[in-house]
Amino acid sequence: MSESTTAPGAVTSQDEPGSTLAADALEGEPEAGAPEGNPESAAIVDDSESSDSEGDAAAATGEALLIQEGEVAGDYLEQLLDILDYDGDIDLDVEGGRAIVAIVGADDLDPLVGSRGATLDALQELTRLTVAQQTGVRTRLMLDVGGYRAGRRTELSELAATSAARVIDSGETVRMNPMNAFERKIVHDVVTATDGVRSESEGEDPARRVVILPDR
Amino acid sequence: MLEEALEHLVRGIVDHPDDVQVDLVTNRRGRTLEVRVNPEDLGKVIGRAGRTAKALRQVMTSVGGRGLRVDVVDTDGR
Numbered sequence: 001m002s003e004s005t006t007a008p009g010a011v012t013s014q015d016e017p018g019s020t021l022a023a024d025a026l027e028g029e030p031e032a033g034a035p036e037g038n039p040e041s042a043a044i045v046d047d048s049e050s051s052d053s054e055g056d057a058a059a060a061t062g063e064a065l066l067i068q069e070g071e072v073a074g075d076y077l078e079q080l081l082d083i084l085d086y087d088g089d090i091d092l093d094v095e096g097g098r099a100i101v102a103i104v105g106a107d108d109l110d111p112l113v114g115s116r117g118a119t120l121d122a123l124q125e126l127t128r129l130t131v132a133q134q135t136g137v138r139t140r141l142m143l144d145v146g147g148y149r150a151g152r153r154t155e156l157s158e159l160a161a162t163s164a165a166r167v168i169d170s171g172e173t174v175r176m177n178p179m180n181a182f183e184r185k186i187v188h189d190v191v192t193a194t195d196g197v198r199s200e201s202e203g204e205d206p207a208r209r210v211v212i213l214p215d216r
Numbered sequence: 217m218l219e220e221a222l223e224h225l226v227r228g229i230v231d232h233p234d235d236v237q238v239d240l241v242t243n244r245r246g247r248t249l250e251v252r253v254n255p256e257d258l259g260k261v262i263g264r265a266g267r268t269a270k271a272l273r274q275v276m277t278s279v280g281g282r283g284l285r286v287d288v289v290d291t292d293g294r
Contacts, residue, residue, distance in 0.1 A: 076228050083221045084279055111279045122274035129268065130228030141224075 006026050063094065069141050070099040072134045073127045077103060077143075086112070101127070102144040109146040117152070120145050121180060142182075153186055160190035160212075167212045168196045176210040178203070218280045222249050225272060230257040248285040249276060261288050 028131060070092035081088050094100065101107060113120045124143035131139045144150060156179075163174045184201055187210045191194035191199040198215040201208055219238045227233035235254035240247060251272075253261050262269045273286045 076224075079224055080221060083217060083224055085217070114274065114278045119274055119278040121222070122271035122278075125230060126225055126275065133229055133231075166235045209230075 044060045062097075065135065065137070066094045066097070066099045067092075068110055068135060069131045069139050072131045073099065073141055073143070075126055076130045077101065077123075097140075099131075099139065099141045100144070101141060102147075104146065108144070112145045117148055117180070120148055122184075124154045143203065149182065150184065156177055156183055156186045157190050160187040161194070163212055164191055164194045164197045170193075171214050173214070174212045175202075176212070178207045178209045180206070184208070187212075217247060218276065218284070220224065221279065222251065222276055222286065225275065226251060226253065226261060227274065230254070230260050232257055246283045246285065247280075248287055249280075251288045253288075255282065258288070258290065 042215070074090045074092050078090050081103070084109060088103045088109055089105045091102040091104050093102070103112065111119065112123060120143065123145070124141070127143055128139050128141050131141055142149070157179070159168070159176075163176065167174050188199050188201075191197050191210075191212055196215055197212055200211050200213065202211055203209055219240050219243075223236055223238040226236045226238070230236060232254035235252075235257070237252040239250045241250055242248075251261065260268065263271070263273070269286070269288055275288055276286050277284050
């Protein structure tokens with residue numbers, strides 16, 4: 001505490017480490033957990049580093065949060081696998097600004113996928129809630145089990161491409177089967193990347209579906 | 217095993233994990249997992265429009281077999 005006298009401008013925030021931590025977190029400082037919140041060192045860093053290093057710090061915090069999200073999710077799911085006596089390893093990744101958690105490496109994971117991925121979606125929901133409970137922030141974490149989503153992505157991308165080609169050839173609208181939000185997104189992305197067609201969603205979940213229309 | 221699995225799933229999402237209790241009750245109507253949580257956590261376990269309770273049911277019937285029920289017991293006694 002004695003060193004704070006050397007940084008007159010920083011003395012006011014010395015009173016409570018907790019508030020310093022919170023302020024650091026809001027500013028996106030990755031090292032917010034430094035012991036004895038030391039405002040003077042933060043002030044020195046701010047003065048000496050250029051503004052683009054602040055951008056890096058913010059990005060690092062985002063990345064650090066996503067890694068933390070993956071770890072919390074991984075622990076939660078690993079313990080579930082233990083209790084259920086299921087084999088399977090947990091793969092953690094960060095991709096496209098979200099944490100990806102995958103349960104892989106076992107052939108008896110079907111119960112965790114369920115019919116049309118319903119159990120996978122439910123487990124993803126519970127995992128997101130658990131992560132949010134720990135980190136205090138909502139998460140867009142994606143869960144995959146046994147490569148189900150990866151396989152579905154390939155399948156749906158091909159189906160979307162074929163359907164888009166049909167719309168271009170015939171000039172007629174195509175209505176896809178009902179899909180969940182994750183699956184509709186895959187179709188929308190393919191259509192968006194294809195000239196001559198556009199897409200909309202219609203109906204209400206669980207019957208919400210993508211419609212592919214000619215775009216002229 | 218099923219009680220333990222559900223207890224684990226619920227403990228993750230509540231503010232008072234140590235207050236989570238799950239019992240497997242078997243009677244003529246079949247097997248029911250009864251979930252009890254701290255009254256403050258009731259809303260979290262049920263979720264908006266019952267969405268979280270539905271997710272818990274979905275996972276438990278998937279791993280425990282059809283006919284397995286999940287009841288969230290309102291311990292507030294209302």
